[in-house]
Amino acid sequence: MDVSRELTQTKASTARPSACLIVMCGKPCSGKSSVVSKLSERLRAPAPDGANAEVTIVDEASVNAGARNEAYENAAKEKMTRGALRSACDRILHAQGPCVILDSLNAIKGFRYELWCAARAAAARYCVVYVDASDERVAQMNDEAGESAYDETILRDLCFRFEHPIANNRWDSPLFTFRPGLDAPGHEADLYDALCAHVRGDSSNTTKQARTLVPNKATQNSPLSGTNLRYEMDRAAQDVVETIMSAQQSNGGSCCSVYGFGEGMPTLRCARVLTLAELRRRKRDFLQLASKSLKTTTHEGVKRLFIDELQRGLAA
Numbered sequence: 215m216d217v218s219r220e221l222t223q224t225k226a227s228t229a230r231p232s233a234c235l236i237v238m239c240g241k242p243c244s245g246k247s248s249v250v251s252k253l254s255e256r257l258r259a260p261a262p263d264g265a266n267a268e269v270t271i272v273d274e275a276s277v278n279a280g281a282r283n284e285a286y287e288n289a290a291k292e293k294m295t296r297g298a299l300r301s302a303c304d305r306i307l308h309a310q311g312p313c314v315i316l317d318s319l320n321a322i323k324g325f326r327y328e329l330w331c332a333a334r335a336a337a338a339r340y341c342v343v344y345v346d347a348s349d350e351r352v353a354q355m356n357d358e359a360g361e362s363a364y365d366e367t368i369l370r371d372l373c374f375r376f377e378h379p380i381a382n383n384r385w386d387s388p389l390f391t392f393r394p395g396l397d398a399p400g401h402e403a404d405l406y407d408a409l410c411a412h413v414r415g416d417s418s419n420t421t422k423q424a425r426t427l428v429p430n431k432a433t434q435n436s437p438l439s440g441t442n443l444r445y446e447m448d449r450a451a452q453d454v455v456e457t458i459m460s461a462q463q464s465n466g467g468s469c470c471s472v473y474g475f476g477e478g479m480p481t482l483r484c485a486r487v488l489t490l491a492e493l494r495r496r497k498r499d500f501l502q503l504a505s506k507s508l509k510t511t512t513h514e515g516v517k518r519l520f521i522d523e524l525q526r527g528l529a530a
């Protein structure tokens with residue numbers, strides 16, 4: 215576990231110039247994962263200039279959101295799932311890059327706007343890939359999914375609340391639309407070629423949407439002051455500790471298994487009670503290392519790092 219390396223990586227305020235966020239969008243069981251599989255295979259293959267893209271796929275399984283029905287069984291679980299997905303994309307864009315594919319429903323336009331802001335804050339390119347499928351095809355594909363199928367009630371609710379992407383919206387642009395079973399093979403191949411060119415930053419693509427997004431004040435958090443950095447870091451970590459203790463107290467002193475820390479923050483999963491003494495010890499160890507590695511960051515950034523460090527420590 216090399217915490218200092220990750221903390222050092224997060225000091226950068228922008229991602230690598232070639233970073234790109236690809237947001238999949240579509241109803242449940244519409245065929246998004248099949249498109250992701252083909253797209254990632256093409257991106258990883260050498261381009262004509264000999265270069266290939268590094269691709270990271272983020273989905274519900276990668277953020278430990280649980281099975282499909284568990285991740286979307288109610289509004290609270292769905293909100294936690296979206297927060298974990300957004301946090302993972304934000305972290306990878308800033309620390310690793312260059313290409314992140316978010317393989318999820320992304321059905322809410324407000325959530326796609328948040329992802330667009332995250333890409334802009336990371337100075338990354340951005341696009342939305344919409345897999346358009348009818349309700350009849352979705353129901354058929356769900357029946358064929360076997361044990362991983364959505365519950366009928368949850369599937370119907372997700373399809374009803376789905377908000378179609380609109381190419382005129384900046385957070386839905388550029389928009390690439392696939393229609394499984396309806397697209398001609400040649401048209402589908404052209405879409406994959408256009409997507410690969412967008413991700414690689416093909417200079418021949420001069421559309422405004424294809425250019426790298428530029429961060430502005432609306433997408434940048436104010437950094438912590440250098441004069442009281444340790445105090446601000448301690449306060450951010452203490453917020454995490456108090457949230458955990460409050461959740462356990464509300465649960466009658468028992469563990470909550472999943473702890474949420476608000477929109478945009480990762481969740482913490484733990485199968486046992488966390489004592490105040492243990493949390494204070496882990497916070498002390500984190501601050502000792504972080505204070506040597508971080509020169510400036512944000513309150514939210516410190517919270518995110520501390521939650522991630524807690525999760526790694528508990529898993530170990």
